[in-house]
Amino acid sequence: MARLRLLHALLFQISILVIKIDAVPSSLLNSDYQQIQDHCFGNEIDPDRTAFHFQPSKNWLNDPNGPMYYKGLYHLFYQYNPVGPLWGNITWGHSVSTDLVNWEALDLALDRTDPFDINGCWSGSVTFVAGEPVILYTGIDDKQRNVQNIAFPKNGSDPLLREWVKPSDYNPIMVPGGDIDPDNFRDPSTGWFGQDGYWRTAVGANMKGRAEILLYKSQDFANWTRNEFPLHESLSSGMWECPDFFPVSLSSRDGLDPSVNTGNIKHVLKFGLMKTLRDYYLVGTYDEKKDVFIPDEGYEDDYRTWPVLDYGHIYASKSFFDGKKKRRILWSWVNESDSEADDIKKGWSGIQTFPRAIWLDTNGKQLIQWPIEEIKSLRKQQVQLRDFELQSGARHEITGISTSQANVDVEFELPSLEGAELFDDSFLLDPSKLCDEITPSDKGGIGPFGLLVLASDVEGLEEHTGIFFKVYKNSDKYMVLMCSHLRSSSRREGVYKPTFGAFVGVDISKDKRISLRTLIDHSVVENFAAGGRTCMTLRVYPKHVLTGQTSGLYVFNLGSLDVNIKELNAWEMARARVNIRNDEFISKDSV
Numbered sequence: 312m313a314r315l316r317l318l319h320a321l322l323f324q325i326s327i328l329v330i331k332i333d334a335v336p337s338s339l340l341n342s343d344y345q346q347i348q349d350h351c352f353g354n355e356i357d358p359d360r361t362a363f364h365f366q367p368s369k370n371w372l373n374d375p376n377g378p379m380y381y382k383g384l385y386h387l388f389y390q391y392n393p394v395g396p397l398w399g400n401i402t403w404g405h406s407v408s409t410d411l412v413n414w415e416a417l418d419l420a421l422d423r424t425d426p427f428d429i430n431g432c433w434s435g436s437v438t439f440v441a442g443e444p445v446i447l448y449t450g451i452d453d454k455q456r457n458v459q460n461i462a463f464p465k466n467g468s469d470p471l472l473r474e475w476v477k478p479s480d481y482n483p484i485m486v487p488g489g490d491i492d493p494d495n496f497r498d499p500s501t502g503w504f505g506q507d508g509y510w511r512t513a514v515g516a517n518m519k520g521r522a523e524i525l526l527y528k529s530q531d532f533a534n535w536t537r538n539e540f541p542l543h544e545s546l547s548s549g550m551w552e553c554p555d556f557f558p559v560s561l562s563s564r565d566g567l568d569p570s571v572n573t574g575n576i577k578h579v580l581k582f583g584l585m586k587t588l589r590d591y592y593l594v595g596t597y598d599e600k601k602d603v604f605i606p607d608e609g610y611e612d613d614y615r616t617w618p619v620l621d622y623g624h625i626y627a628s629k630s631f632f633d634g635k636k637k638r639r640i641l642w643s644w645v646n647e648s649d650s651e652a653d654d655i656k657k658g659w660s661g662i663q664t665f666p667r668a669i670w671l672d673t674n675g676k677q678l679i680q681w682p683i684e685e686i687k688s689l690r691k692q693q694v695q696l697r698d699f700e701l702q703s704g705a706r707h708e709i710t711g712i713s714t715s716q717a718n719v720d721v722e723f724e725l726p727s728l729e730g731a732e733l734f735d736d737s738f739l740l741d742p743s744k745l746c747d748e749i750t751p752s753d754k755g756g757i758g759p760f761g762l763l764v765l766a767s768d769v770e771g772l773e774e775h776t777g778i779f780f781k782v783y784k785n786s787d788k789y790m791v792l793m794c795s796h797l798r799s800s801s802r803r804e805g806v807y808k809p810t811f812g813a814f815v816g817v818d819i820s821k822d823k824r825i826s827l828r829t830l831i832d833h834s835v836v837e838n839f840a841a842g843g844r845t846c847m848t849l850r851v852y853p854k855h856v857l858t859g860q861t862s863g864l865y866v867f868n869l870g871s872l873d874v875n876i877k878e879l880n881a882w883e884m885a886r887a888r889v890n891i892r893n894d895e896f897i898s899k900d901s902v
């Protein structure tokens with residue numbers, strides 16, 4: 312994880328050359344925090360702590376691991392440091408839920424106890440084998456190698472799956488052979504079962520500089536042999552972590568069991584690129600005979616051309632098939648981007664995105680991600696705008712609800728596309744650079760228009776985070792750019808404040824509308840544009856909340872053309888019950 316911090320530190324250094332950051336004496340910050348800590352018991356006062364996102368009650372969290380639905384309960388495991396708020400001592404934390412919104416913490420599922428995982432229980436998955444959940448995970452062994460291990464429930468009739476056994480006569484089940492870099496061989500995917508009676512799993516590996524998703528096969532799920540060919544490989548993009556490989560329907564939003572390989576389907580290979588710390592995915596076909604994945608036409612071995620799962624701040628995502636509601640659900644790790652010193656003061660670090668249902672767009676090319684329907688159970692007061700004209704230069708505050716814990720759904724309508732600025736193709740591979748050049752004084756053609764969230768009330772919105780769109784014309788086509796600027800998001804010291812950008816895959820000339828759904832939860836802002844076609848998750852650490860001030864929400868339009876808000880609905884959100892231990896709840900309500 313040092314590399315994450317290093318990258319952030321580097322990007323932060325670069326950003327201060329470009330953006331003037333107000334200097335805040337660190338003694339003041341310390342006393343701000345002290346004030347909070349003095350009054351802080353549990354979740355109530357820590358202003359950065361989220362209200363409806365998954366996080367442990369304290370300490371470090373990273374990747375989501377092995378999500379599943381079993382005997383009436385959803386289970387989520389996660390990479391967890393049980394003794395501190397920074398990465399290290401990695402084990403599997405474990406929580407259960409009946410509704411994917413409220414979570415109860417259980418004891419560690421996997422701890423570093425054996426020679427094959429004594430230096431860490433890293434990421435992995437759960438597969439149902441003969442109806443019972445089985446964990447595959449990466450252990451860092453006594454020789455500091457990445458090896459793959461297996462664990463079974465001690466008592467499958469316990470819906471809580473409290474105890475797991477790691478048989479030493481099985482483990483490790485895969486070791487890095489001669490051509491595999493023992494430092495980079497990890498994160499076994501959920502298994503799938505082939506027509507030939509063999510199980511498969513995909514493992515990320517670095518093979519002398521080449522990224523390979525290795526494929527292993529087994530008849531009994533215990534003895535595994537590496538396939539002659541990798542499932543997929545890339546010569547140019549470095550190590551691929553946390554592979555997820557699953558079928559998606561071309562004719563329905565329903566999720567599919569990982570072993571389905573017939574019917575009107577495609578396959579998705581999702582992975583995290585260590586080089587960019589972003590998650591990408593490829594859509595294509597799985598040839599079960601050769602056991603290879605073939606990306607669809609147009610694929611190039613250049614990560615800059617691959618769809619990014621979320622253009623903001625997420626990594627190491629993991630999905631599972633929810634047999635209860637026949638859908639595929641995905642979580643992603645959202646790392647902190649405040650300073651390490653602040654994480655130590657807070658005593659926690661890392662959250663998961665709100666669970667997202669994912670399916671393939673009708674165009675067969677793009678994944679759609681959308682907060683699961685259970686989120687509605689958290690909605691409180693609602694405010695609404697309808698057919699509201701946002702004139703050029705306008706900024707309008709949404710009042711009537713508290714907006715630091717909110718769900719906003721807005722649909723912008725463009726009366727015309729006349730006057731869209733011309734697009735320069737050189738920006739195609741680097742939309743965030745284009746976003747970076749958009750400033751409030753830039754009276755563009757169509758846009759920027761969008762939302763300002765977590766804005767300070769006083770001193771002329773000194774702190775605010777913009778999520779906005781701008782429409783460009785590229786020969787006979789229109790392009791919608793989505794941006795988020797974090798440069799004014801926080802006056803706290805040591806916060807990483809990048810600009811994120813992406814092109815939204817919609818044909819704006821057809822319906823002249825673009826929607827944005829935003830989940831605001833104290834220090835995280837998840838954005839879903841165009842019905843979930845483009846996602847952008849942000850970490851935001853406003854300073855104004857440290858002194859008890861509330862945050863504001865605005866719609867704005869800085870383009871020279873007026874924009875209409877067809878409809879805006881905003882709900883204040885309730886606090887979910889997330890990982891507060893209460894054994895009574897577990898025994899009475901969950902089972």
Ligand code: DQQ
Nearest residue numbers: 390433434497552553627
């Ligand atoms: N995190 C885990 C690894 C994985 C990485 C270690 C991705 O298994 O490759 O905590 O964030």
